[in-house]
Amino acid sequence: MSCLQTIQDYGLRAVGYGERLLPRNDFTLCEQFTLIGSGMIWNIYFGVTALLLGFFLATALGVGKASPKRWIRKPAEWFIFIFRGSPLFIQFFFGYFLFLTLKSQYAFFDPFTAAWLGALIVLFCNTSAYAGEIFYGALQSIPKGDVEAADAYGLSGWARFRRVIWPTMLRLAWPAYTNEAIFLFHATTLVFFSGFPAWQQRGDALYYANYFADKTFNPFIPYPILAGYFIILTLVVISIFGLINGRLNRHLPQERKSRLGLRMQIIR
Template identity: 65%
Template sequence: MTCTETIQAYAFRSLGFGERLLPREGYDLCQQFTLIGSGLIWNVYFAVVTLALGFFLAIGLAMGKDSRHVWIRTPCDWFVFVFRGSPLFIQFFVAYQLLVLLPRDGITVPLGLFDLHIGTDWMTRAWAGAALVLFFNTAAYTAEIFLGALRSIPKGDLEAADAYGINGWSRFRRIRFPTMMRLAWPAYTNEAIFLFHATTLVFFSGFPAFQQRGDALYYASYFAGRTFNPFVPYPIVAFYFICLTLLLTWVFGRIGRRLNRHLPSNERARRKPRFLPQIIR
């Protein structure tokens, strides 16, 4: 099988397209790059979904921790404390054990006129259960980042909003939220990179890969076990992650510059550098 045929057969195997069986012979670089890259689709899925959903939950948690009402602040404090205080791998293990206890035939909720049936078997799969754990974990860490930025907003900005009569939702949307994002964005970029790397822990968790459709580390472990040479597949995984980390850093950097476009320092950074010859006295 040529490299082109290998790419056509295994490029989207992790999604259920192409060859159903894993290669049994050869194990060349083309097979390893193709299958590990195919499994990387799941790592990207975990990172994108949990970051997108965890972003909004983190904002709510940060606002809740900053609330004056104890009945709002206390649950948010405990949520952040539990998910920041326990290792992510333990969270995977505990979540899987709890989800397995759910009835296999689902849960029926009587609503009077009709009964609502909720299936539960899908929650023990990696695409749902592992994503749920990552979602809660990144929301807890991001909430603490946003809370620190929220409490670092200059008082002059808030006093100016009070002077203009801006309060309530309008104050949050126009003053607090943009400033919070601008202050928290560098730390949030690091959290996004950490979460993307943490998606490799899904392979070690109890959540099974459906029909051998695992992530990048799943296929790397397969090749390492067949060739008895871990120094080829695992560096390929690292290469893919380094490339995607560079892409993630570039995207978040562009967003960060957009958030800080009004600052004088950012204006100076956008100017073209001028050549200034050295003056010898």
């Protein structure tokens, strides 16, 4: 079977198109590359969706935590504390069993036990909490002069937030936020190892890599392939965020533009 044929059969296997059965023996390199690559669809789906949705909640949480009003600040603080203080892996398990319990009571929660929604919600809350803390830190370090200048121009309330505070916050938070995005993508590999079932063997990249490693008892081929895919993904994320960083800082003199210094932090 030619490689092109394999790509046709398994290229979209992770989302349910193409050949029903996974290859069982005589694994070729092409099959491993194709299937693990098709699993990346899930990683990208989880990462991108959680990041886009999480951005809004994160902004709300960051602003909420910095709020002087107690009844706004406390919930935001607790949300951030709970999701940053406990392992993501346990959160996945807890989320899955929570949805399972709810499902037995109300039929409404039926889709929540599937990975595409349930795991997404957990990832969404998790990344919002981490990014919320980053935004909170950025809000604290907004130069006093900027806010005073806004006051002097007669901006207040929503206009001041929208035109001065929010852009500055993003600019300050961006390097750390990039880091968070990278690790969110790495965290997406946990989904199918934490209770959420891979329905009809539609799993993510690590699921397939693990499948091959189990079947061939040879970890030295599938895992490096997975590593390669993830390094490419990381580079793409860095360059996209770098472009946004350039746009956020476009008003600054060229030399003072902070190059996106990536200080990698780790998992949750």
